[in-house]
Structures are given as C-alpha cells and as structure tokens.
Amino acid sequence: xxxxxxxxxxxxxxxxxxxxxxxxxxxxxxxxxxxxxxxxxxxxxxxxxxxxxxxxxxxxxxxxxxxxxxxxxxxxxxxxxxxxxxxxxxxxxxxxxxxxxxxxxxxxxxxxxxxxxxxxxxxxxxxxxxxxxxxxxxxxxxxxxxxxxxxxxxxxxxxxxxxxxxxxxxxxxxxxxxxxxxxxxxxxxxxxxxxxxxxxxxxxxxxxxxxxxxxxxxxxxxxxxxxxxxxxxxxxxxxxxxxxxxxxxxxxxxxxxxxxxxxxxxxxxxxxxxxxxxxxxxxxxxxxxxxxxxxxxxxxxxxxxxxxxxxxxxxxxxxxxxxxxxxxxxxxxxxxxxxxxxxxxxxxxxxxxxxxxxxxxxxxxxxxxxxxxxxxxx
Numbered sequence: 148x149x150x151x152x153x154x155x156x157x158x159x160x161x162x163x164x165x166x167x168x169x170x171x172x173x174x175x176x177x178x179x180x181x182x183x184x185x186x187x188x189x190x191x192x193x194x195x196x197x198x199x200x201x202x203x204x205x206x207x208x209x210x211x212x213x214x215x216x217x218x219x220x221x222x223x224x225x226x227x228x229x230x231x232x233x234x235x236x237x238x239x240x241x242x243x244x245x246x247x248x249x250x251x252x253x254x255x256x257x258x259x260x261x262x263x264x265x266x267x268x269x270x271x272x273x274x275x276x277x278x279x280x281x282x283x284x285x286x287x288x289x290x291x292x293x294x295x296x297x298x299x300x301x302x303x304x305x306x307x308x309x310x311x312x313x314x315x316x317x318x319x320x321x322x323x324x325x326x327x328x329x330x331x332x333x334x335x336x337x338x339x340x341x342x343x344x345x346x347x348x349x350x351x352x353x354x355x356x357x358x359x360x361x362x363x364x365x366x367x368x369x370x371x372x373x374x375x376x377x378x379x380x381x382x383x384x385x386x387x388x389x390x391x392x393x394x395x396x397x398x399x400x401x402x403x404x405x406x407x408x409x410x411x412x413x414x415x416x417x418x419x420x421x422x423x424x425x426x427x428x429x430x431x432x433x434x435x436x437x438x439x440x441x442x443x444x445x446x447x448x449x450x451x452x453x454x455x456x457x458x459x460x461x462x463x464x465x466x467x468x469x470x471x472x473x474x475x476x477x478x479x480x481x482x483x484x485x486x487x488x489x490x491x492x493x494x495x496x497x498x499x500x501x502x503x504x505x506x507x508x509x510x511x512x513x514x515x516x517x518x519x520x521x522x523x524x525x
Contacts, residue, residue: 229281242336254306327353334387346381481508504521
C-alpha cells in the first residue's frame with residue numbers, strides 16, 4: 148500500500164516537474180538558444196513562435212437589413228392606382244412609380260386598364276388628356292392624375308398628377324449593371340397605413356449584349372431580364388422591381404418586366420417630343436461584345452447592322468436606308484459618343500428627337516466615315 152502511494156507521488160511530481168520544465172524550456176531556454184547564431188545556423192534548436200490564441204466571437208448578421216433599406220428607399224416612389232371614381236368603394240387596381248417631382252408617373256397598360264375597369268385598353272388610349280384617375284401616394288394622400296399616353300413600343304403608359312410638386316422621384320437603374328442570381332424586390336403599395344407589399348425574387352436571365360444571334364430593332368423594345376422565384380398570382384401589375392442598391396430596375400407587367408432602360412428611353416422621348424412617341428430609324432443589329440471585338444473586329448466595339456431571312460438589316464425607305472446605311476456596317480459611335488456596354492446604342496439614340504439629324508460613325512470594311520440620318524417617328 149505504501150509502495151503504491153510512493154509511486155503515485157513520484158508520478159505526480161514528475162508531471163509537475165515536467166510541466167515546469169516544459170514551461171521553462173519554451174519560454175526561457177529556447178529564446179535564449181535562438182540568440183546563439185551557430186546553433187540557429189545548423190538548426191540545432193527549434194524555432195520559437197509566439198503563442199497563438201484563437202478567439203471565437205459571436206456575430207449576429209441581419210440578412211434582411213439590405214432588403215429593409217431598399218424598401219424604405221423605394222417606397223416613396225411607388226403609387227397606387229385606384230379603381231373607379233368613387234373613393235369610398237375604391238380598391239387598388241395597379242401600381243406605378245413617380246419619375247419627376249411634379250408628378251409624372253410611369254405605369255403599365257394592364258394597371259391602368261384595371262383601374263378603368265375596361266378590358267379593352269384602346270378605349271383608354273383614345274381618351275388621352277380627358278381621363279382622370281385617382282392615385283394614392285406614399286404618404287396616403289389621394290391625388291387625381293390624367294392619362295398622357297402610351298408607349299407604342301411597349302406596354303408602358305404615362306400619367307400626370309395634377310398640381311403636384313416636391314414629390315420624391317425614382318432613381319432608375321441600368322439593366323447592364325444587373326447580375327444573374329441578384330436579389331430584387333417586387334414592391335407595390337397598400338391602403339393600410341405604413342404598410343407595403345413586397346416579394347423577393349432573383350434575376351434568372353439577362354439579355355447579354357454580347358450574345359451571338361440576339362437581333363435587336365431600333366424601333367422595338369425587348370425585356371432585358373427576367374425574375375425567377377416570384378408568385379405571379381400575387382403581384383400587382385405595375386409593381387416596382389427594385390434592386391438592393393435602391394434603384395428601380397423595371398415595372399412588373401403580367402409576368403414580364405418593362406425594364407428601366409425602356410422607361411428611361413420612353414421618358415426621354417416624352418420630354419423631347421412633348422408626347423409619348425418612339426423614334427423611327429428602321430434598322431436591325433446585334434451588339435459586338437468585347438470578346439467578339441478582340442477576335443474579329445480588331446478591338447472595335449459597337450453594333451453590327453445585321454438581318455436574317457425574315458428580318459431585313461435595313462428597312463426599305465426608312466431613315467437608315469435613306470442615309471445609306473448598309474447590311475454589314477458597324478456603327479461605332481453616335482454624334483461622337485462611342486457605342487459600347489456602358490453607353491448603349493439605345494441610350495445614345497433616345498437622347499435625340501424626331502426630325503433631328505444624327506451622325507453615325509460607320510466602319511465598313513477597312514473604311515471609317517460618318518453618315519448623317521434624319522430620325523423619323525412612329
């Protein structure tokens with residue numbers, strides 16, 4: 148029994164002495180030996196290293212913070228379109244966004260048609276300037292608005308709120324800045340105070356400006372992206388589609404998106420012409436991506452005037468045809484501004500108005516020259 152106690156005592160002392168020895172060896176002896184140059188030179192002592200302590204901190208991340216911020220930023224731009232003229236019995240029929248501080252509103256044909264309780268939108272179009280609609284603003288106030296007109300190249304319409312001033316105007320984004328998988332919001336108003344309706348989706352497809360075979364028209368508008376993961380049965384027509392950088396990227400229209408690019412070009416046309424109108428040029432084209440430019444066009448970006456068996460590159464008797472633009476021409480600039488992914492052909496074109504002369508810089512084979520065309524109007 149005594150022998151076992153002695154053995155346990157010896158073992159315990161060994162652990163204590165070994166621990167003290169290890170501490171002494173690590174913290175005192177090794178640093179001293181590492182100062183002896185010949186020992187270090189021949190690797191006769193282990194390298195000393197500082198004690199590393201890994202600290203785990205609990206970090207709470209509010210994954211919805213960016214969504215909340217986007218809703219707060221975008222909500223003041225969203226308006227509701229009320230059905231009928233009897234406010235006591237009105238309900239929300241559609242939605243739209245405020246584009247100017249004096250009350251210019253972009254909405255969709257479907258939203259306005261629902262508000263007019265008319266299945267045939269032509270009746271609304273024919274009533275231009277005389278149709279009064281009731282809109283509910285973000286602050287809950289109800290204002291009357293007049294129907295200005297429809298965009299002939301898309302399902303976009305414009306309304307004007309009577310006697311409006313000091314409104315918060317929407318910030319329009321650019322489709323080229325969107326990324327596949329990017330989260331976006333579909334946002335529409337509610338008649339309940341301090342409440343908005345929203346759903347979250349993701350960009351599921353993009354019209355790549357460099358996609359081979361994608362044929363564009365100077366006189367038609369295409370949806371530039373699609374949003375997946377949305378319950379289309381619950382989203383109101385005209386709902387704002389907003390990215391989480393607080394920009395409007397489009398308006399919801401029966402499962403499709405009227406892009407911010409379309410809204411911007413139609414709005415600029417409205418400002419230029421004092422009515423909703425589309426410029427008419429009469430050509431078809433595809434974008435030359437940077438990769439295609441490097442591979443086939445000596446680094447030159449722009450748009451290739453191009454057609455197929457069903458679609459002519461240049462429409463006969465059109466402004467483009469009269470100017471002498473030919474199938475196979477590359478338009479590299481408009482009025483000296485280069486055409487590329489940052490300044491698209493559409494953006495540059497719709498800075499002009501019908502009847503205005505516009506200068507296209509053309510690359511034809513190895514020759515580069517300017518052509519002037521007078522823009523028409525649809």
